[in-house]
Amino acid sequence: SAVISQKPSRDICQRGTSLTIQCQVDSQVTMMFWYRQQPGQSLTLIATANQGSEATYESGFVIDKFPISRPNLTFSTLTVSNMSPEDSSIYLCSGSGRGRDNEQFFGPGTRLTVL
Amino acid sequence: AQKITQTQPGMFVQEKEAVTLDCTYDTSDPSYGLFWYKQPSSGEMIFLIYQGSYDQQNATEGRYSLNFQKARKSANLVISASQLGDSAMYFCAMSTSNYQLIWGAGTKLIIKP
Numbered sequence: 001s002a003v004i005s006q007k008p009s010r011d012i013c014q015r016g017t018s019l020t021i022q023c024q025v026d027s028q029v030t031m032m033f034w035y036r037q038q039p040g041q042s043l044t045l046i047a048t049a050n051q052g053s054e055a056t057y058e059s060g061f062v063i064d065k066f067p068i069s070r071p072n073l074t075f076s077t078l079t080v081s082n083m084s085p086e087d088s089s090i091y092l093c094s095g096s097g098r099g100r101d102n103e104q105f106f107g108p109g110t111r112l113t114v115l
Numbered sequence: 116a117q118k119i120t121q122t123q124p125g126m127f128v129q130e131k132e133a134v135t136l137d138c139t140y141d142t143s144d145p146s147y148g149l150f151w152y153k154q155p156s157s158g159e160m161i162f163l164i165y166q167g168s169y170d171q172q173n174a175t176e177g178r179y180s181l182n183f184q185k186a187r188k189s190a191n192l193v194i195s196a197s198q199l200g201d202s203a204m205y206f207c208a209m210s211t212s213n214y215q216l217i218w219g220a221g222t223k224l225i226i227k228p
Contacts, residue, residue, distance in 0.1 A: 037158075100167070
């Protein structure tokens, strides 16, 4: 496996603003993913972060709202744009390609509250 | 369609007892993997155990074991001798052919002293 760090760990933001979350892996991974977890819910995949190209977004998520970058094999960012209270969630970064099957290992998450 | 079902939204278990968390899955792929993750209140996702569809034996990792019944398409997590620190959300997940994981709704486990 690998170790993933994420920052910030938590933030409280005002509606209409944007927040960029950083995800750093301590070694190269094949795939990186961004998830949203709304309170009391399971994980929902936002997008797959592709190195050097546009991310692949899941249904219901768009690049204008959640722009993602992945400049290399160990780093990615997710921006939550023009935030509203409905964006209050835990945002999780994960990586895969170093374990069995498609095992994903996760960062500690970013707990976002939008007022 | 591929799907993971966890039918137990919440469970209360007495400390030191064994607990079984249910997970059923649906897929037409012959090759797949099944995972269990633990999420404490801090929010991090912790990998617990993995079972491959072609594995002949049930996976075990310390106090965790996976009761894999392929014909029934079930992959239940068994925690032996539960501890207070086992209180958390538990998620079952299945790998797909496009490198993603499909997630169940989760089970909230509370261990009572």
